[in-house]
Amino acid sequence: MNAEAPLVEIADLTVRFRTPGRVVHAINGVDLHLNRGEVLTILGESGSGKSVTMRALMRLLPSRRTEIRGRVQVAGRSVLEMSQRQLSAFRGKVVSMIFQEPMLAFDPVFTVGDQIAETVCRHEGVSRKAGLDRALELFQLVQIPSPERRLKAYPHEMSGGMRQRAMIALALACRPQVLLADEPTTALDATVQIQILLLLRRLQKELGMSVIFVTHDMGVAVEISDRIAVMYGGRVVETGPVAEVIGNPRHPYTIGLMRSRASGGMKGQRLDAIPGAPPDLSDLPQGCAFAPRCPQAGEVCGASVPASVAVGQGHAVSCFQASALVDRADAHVGSGVP
Numbered sequence: 001m002n003a004e005a006p007l008v009e010i011a012d013l014t015v016r017f018r019t020p021g022r023v024v025h026a027i028n029g030v031d032l033h034l035n036r037g038e039v040l041t042i043l044g045e046s047g048s049g050k051s052v053t054m055r056a057l058m059r060l061l062p063s064r065r066t067e068i069r070g071r072v073q074v075a076g077r078s079v080l081e082m083s084q085r086q087l088s089a090f091r092g093k094v095v096s097m098i099f100q101e102p103m104l105a106f107d108p109v110f111t112v113g114d115q116i117a118e119t120v121c122r123h124e125g126v127s128r129k130a131g132l133d134r135a136l137e138l139f140q141l142v143q144i145p146s147p148e149r150r151l152k153a154y155p156h157e158m159s160g161g162m163r164q165r166a167m168i169a170l171a172l173a174c175r176p177q178v179l180l181a182d183e184p185t186t187a188l189d190a191t192v193q194i195q196i197l198l199l200l201r202r203l204q205k206e207l208g209m210s211v212i213f214v215t216h217d218m219g220v221a222v223e224i225s226d227r228i229a230v231m232y233g234g235r236v237v238e239t240g241p242v243a244e245v246i247g248n249p250r251h252p253y254t255i256g257l258m259r260s261r262a263s264g265g266m267k268g269q270r271l272d273a274i275p276g277a278p279p280d281l282s283d284l285p286q287g288c289a290f291a292p293r294c295p296q297a298g299e300v301c302g303a304s305v306p307a308s309v310a311v312g313q314g315h316a317v318s319c320f321q322a323s324a325l326v327d328r329a330d331a332h333v334g335s336g337v338p
Contacts, residue, residue, distance in 0.1 A: 008034035013070035022282040026052045028234040039211045041221040044231035050214045096176035098184045102167035106155040113151030123174040138169035161192035233289025240315030250317040
């Protein structure tokens with residue numbers, strides 16, 4: 001970990017959605033941090049809480065039916081204590097977001113160039129011409145061909161890959177310190193996915209941004225990350241440097257994700273899929289949420305939630321079985337037995 005304080009700190013974050021007749025426990029005590037200049041990937045199945053965590057960080061969840069508790073700090077400022085006016089200045093300028101589907105993020109009745117210029121004018125107080133000049137500069141930065149002509153295009157006149165690049169340009173318009181990328185390659189074909197990933201990684205290094213990248217694709221996580229946080233049932237179950245988590249996964253869920261990936265040498269073989277289905281977040285089990293699907297689950301796993309324990313340098317896991325292995329290793333070392 002860097003000696004300086006993390007740029008983003010999330011501590012004991014809980015998010016509840018109240019609907020008629022039930023309460024959805026979407027996030028259940030998440031602890032995360034993001035260092036300056038780092039790419040952190042949040043990995044997990046649909047419904048694990050990845051996108052809700054990102055939206056909580058920007059306070060984009062519907063306030064009337066959402067209850068958020070915990071601590072969320074960005075650049076030393078408490079996001080959960082900000083007024084609406086402070087949030088308006090914070091979004092886009094300090095933290096910006098690339099959404100899954102750019103067609104839904106852009107207004108269909110205005111040109112893409114006008115929408116990016118409006119963002120620049122709003123946050124930086126410049127003229128419309130200066131805003132359009134900045135939009136052109138951004139289109140060149142994200143390598144959109146014929147950028148002058150594309151500025152005058154409406155969202156529906158651009159291909160999916162082109163819209164995604166325009167979405168990245170919009171997110172970068174006000175030079176944010178933190179970029180949140182919520183599965184930005186999901187709707188794209190494989191070739192365009194790779195192009196977008198390489199583009200994001202290049203921009204992150206050139207601009208010195210910190211990035212939180214959300215995905216359910218292990219291959220994408222390996223390609224872009226410095227660190228990985230694996231989520232399940234609204235909790236972080238494993239976190240650490242990408243090489244450590246991928247090369248030496250310790251949580252049964254992370255191991256299951258690794259084994260369920262298809263590879264070139266598996267033709268004709270069945271995937272080793274994780275049995276069962278993700279938990280109902282309105283009716284979570286008392287103990288570890290993964291216990292009903294876990295091949296290693298014991299009696300203690302169904303009774304209480306495991307705490308996070310260190311299993312390596314910067315590598316932590318929330319699992320009773322992993323904790324037992326660490327305890328036995330510590331006892332072995334302490335006994336003096338070689």
